[in-house]
Amino acid sequence: MADPVAPVAGRRTVFAGVVGRVEPGLRRALVAAYGVDVGSEATADALAWAWEHLDRVEGMDNPRGYLWRVGQTSARRAARHSRWEAPGLPAGSGSSGLGAAVDEIASDPALPAALARLTPRQRAAVLLVHGYGYTLAEAAGALGCGVSSLRNHLARGLVHLRTTLGADADA
């Protein structure tokens, strides 16, 4: 009789490899787009979906892009009735255990506020490229879109961001 544990263990190893490849970009993109709470949950949902559909995910050209979409669906459902929270500053963040992160973000409140005015994709593009230092191709892969599309989101996001921050600085 076959040992049922062995295939699961093998599957887990394969899945760990997938997670290692896709998780950082996926999590960063979803957190940037939808905030810490919703983005983290969406990442977990997307990866859980990947575990359930591992064969399909392995056969994909760009699993990151696909899982971004799965995560988006989850995030939109969660965020349907709420505005985007400034990343790292969810309601009641004082007791959220974010520690130094909150202190650092709280010292620059204008930036999260300006980011909150961008679309989710613009936010993700701006943070992936200018915050995390991703190349345009890497960021496009994470967001499941072409480089030209990514470039558009990035350019629009930066224009809005500069305008908002510039106006705040002038005020």
Place this chain on the structure above:
Amino acid sequence: MPDHDLDLDLDRRLARLARSLDEAAPPLPVDEIIARAGKVRRRPLAGSTPPRLLVAAGAMAATVAAAVGVTVLFDRDGSRPADVVAGPPTTPSAGPTTPAVTGVERADASGPVTLERSLPATGVLSVAGPDDGGALVLLDFSGSQVGRGSPGGWYTNDPDRGVDVVSTDTGAIVVREAPPLRDPVPGCAAVHGGGGLRVAAGCGDPEVRVVSADGTSTPLTGAAGAVGHWRYAIASPDGAWVLAQWSAECELPVAYLVDARTGERSAVVSETAHSTALGWAPDGRAVVSTAGGACGDTAWEAGTYLVDPDSDTRTRISPLQSSALFTDRRQYVANRIERMIDQATAELGFAREGCGEPDHGGENVFTCFTFEGHAIEVSARPVAEVIDEPGSGRLRVVCGSVSYTFGEFDISRPPAGLLERASAALLSRLYCTLED
């Protein structure tokens, strides 16, 4: 501050924020993800499972769309008068008449409405008489009252546009004007689509016109009297009939039913009766309100009626006059483009489960529908924000004021012609004018 300083500063601030986000949202251990997997349950979209008959109709429509192309779908019958106008009519409309309300500032929404039982997806908004407190009354299509409230200074301007039942930030339920779902036809006062037929009224000449996907139009029916104009015309769910509103002398509203194949028309009540065309019930019966007035007779007892256009049988569902049809939007907040796609997929019977979900807020849309067994991804945005993705394997179509991009959700190289067929099917129910 000079731009380059701002950029340097911005990069530094974004990098610091990124580090903070990594700390605040650390990676989830693999075993926790696996443990979570069994607990994740995705709900299908509300109302996403179409009736079996609609699926069959949708598949048939898609096959037709694939065979004949989008434009032909709008040209329904060769027997129609053939004086095709190149491009939309440009003469300014005489304009629809709007109830004149002086000295009253119109409220954006009604006062609070109290629901007495579960609200149907669509129904009739009636206005009780002064003896009954002038209340707004929400009815289902059997005439049963499901809610009641105060107008609070609000009234409907355009019965053809319909009203939304929505929840406010404070949780109150109110009624307000629905956004126009059809792209306008320049020079025409009103345009509506249904069952693959797109009709326009108030296009200068007193005619109801059928508008094709390329923007050309042909007359369906002419003036209903020596004096007056057509305010609007609404196609039936199967595209076989048009319910049209004539505004006669003395601004008397007279509702007509027009055969979409022949252009033959007849007054729903009588040519002299005060009758308001409200739209179509989901079962294909026309909804008409009639009442006595300073002008016009009262051929039928005042009230709200459902009229079967094929048999001409009528059912009086309420003694109340009605203002418009309502749509329950309390649970589903959607922008205009989402609603257009929603209606198109519903009309075609295309399932929308399994991938994507409409955006909520903003002007853009990302959603999916099932076509020929494939999940077709659609992103749509106002044309002012068109983003090209050359070489992406996607298909972009500009129709009316919206750019639609079609792709397949989980296969990077879709079967030959799939996206073209899927887009042709959907666009045939979006009732917009295709860009060359």
